[in-house]
Amino acid sequence: MRSSIYITVLFTFSLFTCGNNSSNIVSQNSNSASLDPIWFEGNAEISSFELQQNRYNSIHKGEAVLIFVTEPFLTDKQVKNDSGKSKNSVSILKNNQIRRFTTGIYDYSIFTSIFTDPENLNTYKVSNSSQDWCGQTFSQINKSDQGYQFQLHSYFEFEGDQKVDIEQAVLEDELYNLIRINEKNLTIGAFKIILASHTARLLHKSMNPVDAIGTLETYKGTDMEGQSLKAYKVVMPSLQRELEIIYDAESTTNEIVGWKDSSPSVFDNTVRTTIAKRKNIIWSPYWNLNHANDIADRKKLLLKNF
Secondary structure, eight states: OHHHHHHHHHHHHHHTSSSOOTTSOOOOOGGGTTSOGGGGSSOEEEEEEEEEEEETTEEEEEEEEEEEEEEEEETTTTEEOOSSOOTTEEEEEEEEEEEEEEETTEEEEEEEEEEEOTTTOOEEEEEEEEEETTEEEEEEEEEOSSEEEEEEEESSTTTOEEEEEEEOOEEGGGHHHHHHHOGGGSOOEEEEEEOOHHHHHHHTOOOSOEEEEEEEEEOOOSSSOOSSEEEEEEEEGGGTEEEEEEEETTSTTOEEEEEEEEEEOTTTOOEEEEEEEEEEEEEEOGGGOOSGGGGGGGGGGTOOOO
């Protein structure tokens, strides 16, 4: 009896690990032909970044991690396909973004997940959670027939709980995925954009689309290191905001080497710039590296240990 319970528990646990188990390993199929074959070799790409985060009235030190990995995704339920059996399953490029930084005595932890179909360029879902010593918020964007459905749960009274429909527009959150799939997916010129989830929460802005102008050119700055760098810049005039994502155009997967994000503080209206500079990059089946002695692998990413 005990052994049967153990097997049941073990099976259940295997279903809920974040990596690809044997029943649902992603294979390169018709809907993923736009991606380089390296994405289907059973590893995730993990990049670590030195972060200088604009918050309150100053710039704060921190770290960021970008994780890119393919996984099966159910387009009807808009969740990971754990069963491995569904006609509504597609191969998604998932990007997890983790930002951690301190603000004086207390710290922030912000986590965003973006799920994009590389073939039709549909981003089906974006989820975001933000925690600091004051409280926490959670938001989610889901693709709908009309555009997107947005939900927000916040500890702030003026934000409260929201559930609203948003018209179709480019998601700032999905730009990183679009770069990785193919730079030709980036919009050049005037377009409408929906603010990144973490930015909307830090600036306490709505998710309604705003006017933007996109440009793509050779990177001319000095903050990032590397050869053949390109920069995709998005300017949002009504918000006095600029986002610049810098990537290595010589790599087969357009590796992200950093980003710069300028916007006015909600406290003194002074424009300051967040800068993220890549420290290292590895490919790894990280979901299997969850034992105590696996912490040594964090050294490769130059991440802090706890």
